[in-house]
Amino acid sequence: MKFQGTDSYVATDDLTIAVNAAVTLERPLLVKGEPGTGKTELAKQVATSLGLRMIEWNIKSTTRAQQGLYEYDAVSRLRDSQLGEEKVHDVANYIRKGKLWEAFEAGEKVVLLIDEIDKADIEFPNDLLQELDKMEFYVYETGETIRAVNRPIVIITSNNEKELPDAFLRRCFFHYIRFPDMDTMRAIVEVHHPGIKEQLLTTALTQFFEIREQAGLKKKPSTSEVLDWLKLLLAEDMSAEDLKTGGASALPKLHGALLKNEQDVHLFERLAFMARGERR
Template sequence: MTRFSGSDRYIAPSDLQLAVNAAVRLQRPLLVKGEPGTGKTQLAEEVARSLGLSLISWHIKSTTKAQQGLYEYDAVSRLRDSQLGDERVHDIANYIVKGKLWEAFTADSPVVLLIDEIDKADIEFPNDLLLELDRMEFYVYETRQTVKAVHRPIVIITSNNEKELPDAFLRRCFFHYINFPERETLKQILHVHHGDIEAELVERALDVFFDIRQQNGIRKKPSTSELIDWLKLLMADEISREALIEKQEAQAIPPLAGALLKNEQDVHLLERLAFMHRRQKG
């Protein structure tokens, strides 16, 4: 299988490339952590695209149960069909709803299976998938069949660190933490998304962006995805580097800051800092 080395639309640092390829070689799930907006979900999409594989995505919610990833028995539909005299009711297999792991295990060719934001689910969720991900098989009690992986999928699991994951689960994964990109890497990412963007605008926007991230007391630091959105708005609004400087000096917060700041506490913090700065200058 071809090794992952990033793509034309995803800048993957060398350590991330090594992590992906190591997990594939070890046949272990790749557990990816990092700040929200650092491209964890997109990583799975780009691994699939660059290796020429299909992607099966399982986006986890707080109410998601591990069993749903395997299969669910639709007893309600079977009861309704029995009341209507439907012949389908005699075969229980008609009421087994396949989950994402079942899809991945029985695919005609290898796939990438994304289990996205696993930390949103109940603390027992990862443990409930231990054996299935380890052995690449599970048992369907209603039909008395064992579903085994025809081709072992590449499993990528993301977490935003909302809660700790069980040690037994962690032992079965290859772990990688995506560090927040450095300035030069961010420039490459911006050029991937925005093409021939004005260099001076990028430099000034990055100055403002990192100033916000480094402020003490910021509750929600702006992420890479929010920087990309902000630059898109700056370009659409034709705000030049000079105008950005002028507006920042004249206003408490940067122009179009709603793309960067996501709560009123952070807005008020920057307003207070700007007010103190103007008093000191005065």
């Protein structure tokens, strides 16, 4: 069972090595990187490549670790007892299975994605240490132990918004997705926009990387944003010459796809103003 990337996902050599190492070690793969570098998509592509079903657990700031295991609905049980419902005598009727339970009891090997773990409380990763290490947990209400029938491939993503505990990191295989270089970005674009004109692609990517390297930029545009930008350029039938209009310091065409806050827009407006002043 080896991951080699897919036709719709460009996986670098170091990324495929990391995925396969985590699978071999049967350790969770912790993937960090800038937003928009394909961390979530990686899990989907691993599942597709290996022919496995994917179970996705999207983490929010209010998510608790217990929700990934199970939740006991005591309120519904109390209400049913007042209504004289027969099912109230079996506590299992009020246990709601979480994503880890679903992955553990699956009859086949699955890919379990725990997406954006750094959004949750700092104690969230620690609360899952034993469950992810031993691949089992205890249900106190029913007195049963849930064990993984087939150890799932666990992929955990983080945008690096907060530090994760050392004890948690020790149990993971770590990989940082570096931002693609020009050649890798070209390969990614070819997957999503095959046949794009070479001159347009070269000019667009040159502008894109110049924007990312601009000093004072609050939010650098990501891979997903340059793909959206190129889609708009193609839809508007723009040429390489159209992109060059206005000079290097001007706001890029359809800049709303790349610049996502007013501070960065004002930065490029000031640069354009200064460039016009120098030309005079």
